[in-house]
Amino acid sequence: QVQLQESGPGLVKPSETLSLTCTVSGYSISSAYYWGWIRQPPGKGLEWIGSVYHTGTTDYNPSLRIRLSMSLDTSKNQFSLKLTSVTATDSAVYFCARVLATVRAFDIWGQGTMVTVSS
Amino acid sequence: SYVLTQPPSVSVAPGKTARISCGGNDIESKSVHWYQQKPGQAPVLVIYYDRDRPSGIPARISGSNSGNTATLTVSRVEAGDEADYYCQVWDSTSDHMVFGGGTKLTVL
Numbered sequence: 324q325v326q327l328q329e330s331g332p333g334l335v336k337p338s339e340t341l342s343l344t345c346t347v348s349g350y351s352i353s354s355a356y357y358w359g360w361i362r363q364p365p366g367k368g369l370e371w372i373g374s375v376y377h378t379g380t381t382d383y384n385p386s387l388r389i390r391l392s393m394s395l396d397t398s399k400n401q402f403s404l405k406l407t408s409v410t411a412t413d414s415a416v417y418f419c420a421r422v423l424a425t426v427r428a429f430d431i432w433g434q435g436t437m438v439t440v441s442s
Numbered sequence: 443s444y445v446l447t448q449p450p451s452v453s454v455a456p457g458k459t460a461r462i463s464c465g466g467n468d469i470e471s472k473s474v475h476w477y478q479q480k481p482g483q484a485p486v487l488v489i490y491y492d493r494d495r496p497s498g499i500p501a502r503i504s505g506s507n508s509g510n511t512a513t514l515t516v517s518r519v520e521a522g523d524e525a526d527y528y529c530q531v532w533d534s535t536s537d538h539m540v541f542g543g544g545t546k547l548t549v550l
Binding site for chain 2: 359361368369370371374382384385418423426427428429430432433434435
C-alpha cells in the first residue's frame with residue numbers, strides 16, 4: 324500500500340532554512356496526484372503549507388509563499404519542502420500527504436515530524 | 443481568503459448522535475472534506491466530497507453540505523470516536539486549501 328514518511332532535522336536555528344523530505348513508497352509520484360505539506364503547531368490546528376502536482380506545478384499558502392519552495396525528485400520518489408528565514412512560530416509537526424487531484428482532499432498522510440526552531 | 447468556522451468543542455453521551463458544523467460563505471458550492479485526529483497521530487480522512495467515505499470508515503460517520511454549513515454526523519457514538527475533527531475545502535478561486543479550526547469531540 325502507499326506510505327509516506329517525513330524526514331529532516333528536528334531542530335533548526337532562527338533565521339535559517341527548514342528543509343524536509345517526504346519519501347513515498349508503493350506509488351510513483353510522477354504518475355498522478357498532488358503531493359502536499361501540512362503543519363500543526365503544538366496544541367493548535369492544521370495549516371496547509373503548499374502542494375506540488377506530479378508535473379511539478381506548485382500551489383503555496385499565501386502567508387508562506389515568499390519563504391517557501393517545494394519540489395519533486397522523481398528519481399528518488401520524494402518531494403521536498405524548504406522554508407527560509409524561520410522563527411519560533413514555524414515550530415510545528417510537519418506532515419506530508421497525498422492529495423486527491425479532483426477534490427483536493429488529503430487521503431494518505433505521513434506520521435509527521437516535529438520541527439523546533441530554537442537557538 | 444476563504445474562512446471555515448467550527449465550534450471548538452462538542453460533547454455527546456455514548457450511543458447518541460454528534461453533529462459537528464463547519465461554516466463558510468456559500469460552502470455548498472465547494473467540496474468539503476473531514477478528518478479525524480487522535481492525540482499523537484496523523485489526521486485520517488473520514489469524509490470527502492461532502493459525503494463519501496473512504497474504504498474502512500464506518501457508515502456511522504456521514505456528511506452533508508447545504509447553504510453556508512457543512513455537517514459531520516457521528517451516529518451511535520463510541521468512546522473511540524473521541525478525537526479532534528477538522529473540515530477542509532479547496533478554494534478554487536484562489537487555488538488554495540483551507541482548514542477549519544477544528545472541533546474536539548468529547549464522549550461523556
